[in-house]
Amino acid sequence: xxxxxxxxxxxxxxxxxxxxxxxxxxxxxxxxxxxxxxxxxxxxxxxxxxxxxxxxxxxxxxxxxxxxxxxxxxxxxxxxxxxxxxxxxxxxxxxxxxxxxxxxxxxxxxxxxxxxxxxxxxxxxxxxxxxxxxxxxxxxxxxxxxxxxxxxxxxxxxxxxxxxxxxxxxxxxxxxxxxxxxxxxxxxxxxxxxxxxxxxxxxxxxxxxxxxxxxxxxxxxxxxxxxxxxxxxxxxxxxxxxxxxxxxxxxxxxxxxxxxxxxxxxxxxxxxxxxxxxxxxx
Amino acid sequence: xxxxxxxxxxxxxxxxxxxxxxxxxxxxxxxxxxxxxxxxxxxxxxxxxxxxxxxxxxxxxxxxxxxxxxxxxxxxxxxxxxxxxxxxxxxxxxxxxxxxxxxxxxxxxxxxxxxxxxxxxxxxxxxxxxxxxxxxxxxxxxxxxxxxxxxxxxxxxxxxxxxxxxxxxxxxxxxxxxxxxxxxxxxxxxxxxxxxxxxxxxxxxxxxxxxxxxxxxxxxxxxxxxxxxxxxxxxxxxxxxxxxxxxxxxxxxxxxxxxx
Numbered sequence: 001x002x003x004x005x006x007x008x009x010x011x012x013x014x015x016x017x018x019x020x021x022x023x024x025x026x027x028x029x030x031x032x033x034x035x036x037x038x039x040x041x042x043x044x045x046x047x048x049x050x051x052x053x054x055x056x057x058x059x060x061x062x063x064x065x066x067x068x069x070x071x072x073x074x075x076x077x078x079x080x081x082x083x084x085x086x087x088x089x090x091x092x093x094x095x096x097x098x099x100x101x102x103x104x105x106x107x108x109x110x111x112x113x114x115x116x117x118x119x120x121x122x123x124x125x126x127x128x129x130x131x132x133x134x135x136x137x138x139x140x141x142x143x144x145x146x147x148x149x150x151x152x153x154x155x156x157x158x159x160x161x162x163x164x165x166x167x168x169x170x171x172x173x174x175x176x177x178x179x180x181x182x183x184x185x186x187x188x189x190x191x192x193x194x195x196x197x198x199x200x201x202x203x204x205x206x207x208x209x210x211x212x213x214x215x216x217x218x219x220x221x222x223x224x225x226x227x228x229x230x231x232x233x234x235x236x237x238x239x240x241x242x243x244x245x246x247x248x249x250x251x252x253x254x255x256x257x258x259x260x261x262x263x264x265x266x267x268x269x270x271x272x273x274x275x276x277x278x279x280x281x282x
Numbered sequence: 283x284x285x286x287x288x289x290x291x292x293x294x295x296x297x298x299x300x301x302x303x304x305x306x307x308x309x310x311x312x313x314x315x316x317x318x319x320x321x322x323x324x325x326x327x328x329x330x331x332x333x334x335x336x337x338x339x340x341x342x343x344x345x346x347x348x349x350x351x352x353x354x355x356x357x358x359x360x361x362x363x364x365x366x367x368x369x370x371x372x373x374x375x376x377x378x379x380x381x382x383x384x385x386x387x388x389x390x391x392x393x394x395x396x397x398x399x400x401x402x403x404x405x406x407x408x409x410x411x412x413x414x415x416x417x418x419x420x421x422x423x424x425x426x427x428x429x430x431x432x433x434x435x436x437x438x439x440x441x442x443x444x445x446x447x448x449x450x451x452x453x454x455x456x457x458x459x460x461x462x463x464x465x466x467x468x469x470x471x472x473x474x475x476x477x478x479x480x481x482x483x484x485x486x487x488x489x490x491x492x493x494x495x496x497x498x499x500x501x502x503x504x505x506x507x508x509x510x511x512x513x514x515x516x517x518x519x520x521x522x523x524x525x526x527x528x529x530x531x532x533x534x535x536x537x538x539x540x541x542x
Contacts, residue, residue, distance in 0.1 A: 071409055091417070098415045109410035123414050128317065171414075 020083045022047050022179050022211035023068055028077035030063060037063055039258040040077070048249050050205050050212040052222035054280070055255030061215040062106065065181045068213060069103055070094040082178055099123070102172030103181040108164040110156040110171070116143070117152045120171045142170040146200060162193030169200055173208075180204060180212040186221055198224050199237045205249065206230040219281060226250045226266040254280065305423075305497050306489075312417075312424040322425035330391050330426075331433030335440070337386050342441035345378050346370055346448030354457050363457060367467035370449035375472060375480040379442035381528050384487035387434055388520040392495035395426055396516035399499025400509035408500070423500070427492040434488035435481065442480065475539045483531055487524050494520040 023045040030038040037060040045051050053061045066072050067079055070086045078087050082100055089097070110119050120139045124130045143149045146166035156164060165185055172180060182201060186194035198221050204210050206229050216222060226248055228237040240248065252269050254262040254277060262269065262277050272278065286294075353369040399422060402408050411418050446468055453459040498516035502508045 066409070069413055071412055095412075095415045095417060098413055101413070103410070103413040105406045105410055105413075107406060109406040111407055111410070112405075122416075126414065126416050 019047065021045055021080070022049075022082060023213065024078075024080040025064070025067075026078040026080075028067065028074045028079060030060070030067065030072075030074045036258055038067075038074075041255075041258070041260055042077075043253055043260060043263050045211055045213060046249075047211050048205075048209045049251060050201070050214055050225060050249060051251045051253055052214045052216060052225065053253045053255065054216065054219070054222070057217075059255040060258060061255060062183050065103065065183050065213060065215055068181060069098060069101060099175065100177055101179045101181065102175070102177035104165070104168045104172050104183060104185050106183040106187060108156070108161075108168040110164055110167060112156050114156075115152075116148070116154050116156065116159070116167055119156065119167060120174055122171060123175050138174055139170075142174040143167075145173065145203075146170045147196075162189050162196065165189065165193075165197055166200065169197070173204060173210075176208065176210075178211065180210050182212060182214045182216075184215055184217065186216060186218055194218065194221065195224070199230070201225065202228060202237050203230045207232060222250070222252060223266075301501070302493070302497050305500075306493050308419050309423045309427050309493060309496070312420045313428070315420065317420065319421055319425050322421065323428050326425050326429035327433050330387070330429050331437060334387050334390055334433070334437060337390060338383050338437045338441050339444050341382050341386050342374075342379065342444035343448040343451075345382055345441075346374055346445030346450075347452045348448075349373055349378065349445070350449035350452035351456070354452070364459065364463060365467060366449065366453050366457065366459065367446075367464035368471040371446060371468035371471055372476060374442050374445035374449075375476050377528075377532075379445055380438045380480055380483035380487060381524065383438045383441040384434060384484060384491065384524045385521055387430070387437065387488075388491045388494075388524060389517055391430065392491045392520040393513045393517040395492065395495030396499040396502070397509055397513040399496055400502030400512045403500060403502050404505050404509060418500070423493075423496045426496055427489060430492035431485055431488035434484040434491070438480065438484035475535070478539065479532070479535050482535070483528065486527060486531060490523050490527060491520050494523060 021044040023043075025041050025043050028038055028041045029036065037058075041060075041064070043051075053064060055061050063072070067074055068081055070079075070081070070089060070091075074087065078085060080086070081097065084097055086094060086097065110116075111122070114122070117139055118125070120142055121135045124135045124138060139152070140149055143152060146169050148163060148166055148170065151159060151163065151167065156167070159167065169185070185197050185201065189197065201212065201214065202225055205212060205225070214222070214225075224237075228239050229248060230236075231238045248266075251265050252262060253260060256276060262272065262274065264272075269277070269281065349370050350366050353366050354363055357363045357365055357369070399408070402411075402422075408418050408422075411421065446465075449468070450461060450464055453464045454461050495516045498512040498519070502512035504511070
């Protein structure tokens with residue numbers, strides 16, 4: 001797929017020079033009704049890196065994203081996001097922090113009473129003080145990024161599943177967040193649309209250098225992200241030469257029985273001796 | 283179906299009451315925190331107030347009419363049929379206007395709020411709102427509470443007035459009473475305590491309708507089935523609470539306002 005050109009001056013607009021990790025999980029424990037879902041989970045996400053999270057259904061992948069966003073609090077452990085400890089952070093402060101984070105939900109979670117334009121502009125209109133002209137310009141820019149500028153006045157109900165997912169990405173990136181959280185962005189989509197979404201995620205990673213957690217069931221999505229890079233000149237993703245594949249800022253995290261069973265890059269994943277992981281990726 | 287022990291059931295109920303009280307406090311506290319979402323309040327006032335007007339007018343009219351009809355039967359035995367206006371007036375203003383209006387609005391809006399917010403919860407729209415940096419309590423709950431309280435106050439007044447007109451229709455057309463006498467009786471019998479009681483009730487009932495509807499909506503779990511359950515529970519709980527509070531408020535005001 002070919003995507004529109006991204007203005008060079010806006011590249012990296014949402015990133016900071018801070019070298020601390022974007023996300024740190026320290027011995028995080030979380031359960032529901034006495035059943036532990038996450039047990040002593042610890043990992044960190046360096047700035048500018050994308051981490052793909054895998055695991056069987058119910059292993060706590062989406063839970064990690066909700067914990068990172070402060071939507072739910074862990075039973076124990078510590079979570080640091082963009083340098084701030086959010087474990088006991090009051091909700092009012094969390095709202096401010098969430099302004100630097102974008103999230104794409106599993107089922108898009110677009111507001112069905114608002115049009116596409118209003119959905120994408122939501123964060124800007126809530127900020128109060130951003131002029132209408134500026135909002136309109138940025139909404140169009142975000143929708144152009146996902147190639148859906150023509151859907152501006154449609155309602156979410158009029159969009160296909162893939163289009164809804166792309167609008168959700170536009171809504172998440174409109175303020176150029178420092179951190180993006182994708183919850184199964186390609187789940188239930190056809191291979192062509194999935195590829196479009198993955199290319200957008202890659203573009204966000206390589207052009208804007210945004211840190212990201214990507215929850216997915218599709219191994220091929222993560223392998224595409226590991227073996228390709230976004231080429232701004234041709235405005236599309238291109239395969240990397242064999243020797244450069246480990247240089248892509250992408251790592252893998254695999255959950256099993258509430259614990260992390262693997263956390264490493266493509267090279268380490270390909271050479272792992274763990275039977276479970278071998279079976280998982282085969 | 284799994285049986286739940288009485289102590290667990292009691293704990294669950296106490297927990298729900300505690301959560302509801304905290305929910306109400308939070309909704310009220312948001313009135314003093316920015317942003318206030320004035321546009322959403324106006325939008326909700328239109329949906330709740332103007333949208334409920336037809337059912338409130340119809341309910342008020344028929345209640346006043348049937349009240350006049352029932353009263354005439356009893357009053358006739360004592361030769362006091364001319365007091366129909368007095369009876370309709372005090373009953374409507376003190377009791378039936380606020381209570382029946384609130385029950386109708388609860389049926390229409392408490393369930394509506396529960397289903398709307400419940401759907402937003404199960405489709406992760408509430409989570410998305412929080413993720414986008416907006417407090418759903420401020421954006422969705424507080425405007426609904428303010429709009430319901432404000433509009434129910436005026437709806438109850440309209441219901442009282444239309445109820446008196448309903449009573450007048452019966453008095454004039456069926457009982458052959460003088461319209462001027464009916465109005466004069468209806469008007470002169472009202473004292474400050476009656477009006478105060480009739481106006482304070484819709485304010486409290488409006489708060490109950492909105493908070494109960496929003497509370498059940500925001501706590502809906504379990505997909506579309508859960509939304510349906512929340513909708514029913516909201517309507518039942520709001521209606522029962524209105525009737526229970528009506529008794530408490532009436533007793534309290536009668537005691538404090540040195541009622542005749």
